[in-house]
Amino acid sequence: GAVVSQHPSRVICKSGTSVKIECRSLDFQATTMFWYRQFPKQSLMLMATSNEGSKATYEQGVEKDKFLINHASLTLSTLTVTSAHPEDSSFYICSASGGQGVRNQPQHFGDGTRLSIL
Amino acid sequence: AQTVTQSQPEMSVQEAETVTLSCTYDTSESDYYLFWYKQPPSRQMILVIRQEAYKQQNATENRFSVNFQKAAKSFSLKISDSQLGDAAMYFCAYKPGARDDKIIFGKGTRLHILP
Numbered sequence: 048g049a050v051v052s053q054h055p056s057r058v059i060c061k062s063g064t065s066v067k068i069e070c071r072s073l074d075f076q077a078t079t080m081f082w083y084r085q086f087p088k089q090s091l092m093l094m095a096t097s098n099e100g101s102k103a104t105y106e107q108g109v110e111k112d113k114f115l116i117n118h119a120s121l122t123l124s125t126l127t128v129t130s131a132h133p134e135d136s137s138f139y140i141c142s143a144s145g146g147q148g149v150r151n152q153p154q155h156f157g158d159g160t161r162l163s164i165l
Numbered sequence: 166a167q168t169v170t171q172s173q174p175e176m177s178v179q180e181a182e183t184v185t186l187s188c189t190y191d192t193s194e195s196d197y198y199l200f201w202y203k204q205p206p207s208r209q210m211i212l213v214i215r216q217e218a219y220k221q222q223n224a225t226e227n228r229f230s231v232n233f234q235k236a237a238k239s240f241s242l243k244i245s246d247s248q249l250g251d252a253a254m255y256f257c258a259y260k261p262g263a264r265d266d267k268i269i270f271g272k273g274t275r276l277h278i279l280p
Contacts, residue, residue: 081267081268085208088275089272089273090256090271090272091210091256091270091272093267093268096267138208139207140210141245142210142268146276153212154260154268156209156210158207158208158209159208159210160211161208
């Protein structure tokens with residue numbers, strides 16, 4: 048089946064550092080990718096939707112300048128947490144789907160990134 | 166706006182028994198998909214089962230089956246012959262059918278399997 052690779056799986060860094068998380072579709076073209084944040088024991092909260100070659104659409108309450116999303120190709124989207132602070136510590140998950148307007152395309156999830164800001 | 170409600174934060178079932186997880190949703194659309202995802206402690210999101218709203222027949226995947234009641238907007242998951250490896254968070258999810266759109270997740274049900 049389709050595979051989505053997310054890297055890194057775990058990152059620990061100091062406050063003020065910017066952290067980049069990559070999401071790659073390995074065997075299909077992902078026209079749309081989604082970025083989620085998950086707090087402990089809670090559900091997935093959609094942060095933004097990114098379409099290849101255009102600006103990401105952010106959900107209400109998500110800071111665009113804090114969470115920079117780039118979807119430069121059909122197989123790669125990146126989420127950069129800029130000037131990260133301890134409150135940004137969380138589990139981040141990406142998902143990808145393979146076709147604008149294609150009915151039956153499921154979303155495929157990456158394995159997530161655990162971000163810890165000291 | 167579409168919403169997904171899982172009213173059972175936690176459930177427990179004896180190994181080898183059957184358990185049903187509840188889910189209701191709200192939408193004004195007629196074309197959509199419903200999903201159950203499993204998230205074990207590894208936090209990987211695993212698709213358990215999928216149902217297209219236009220299909221009347223309930224989806225089944227081995228020990229997992231759903232009871233899809235479109236008029237009642239209900240989508241429960243039945244796990245038969247529960248196994249220790251079924252212990253996880255289970256998320257019910259909704260997605261509009263006609264376009265490449267975001268998935269809306271319920272808050273989840275944590276399932277414990279008692280040996």
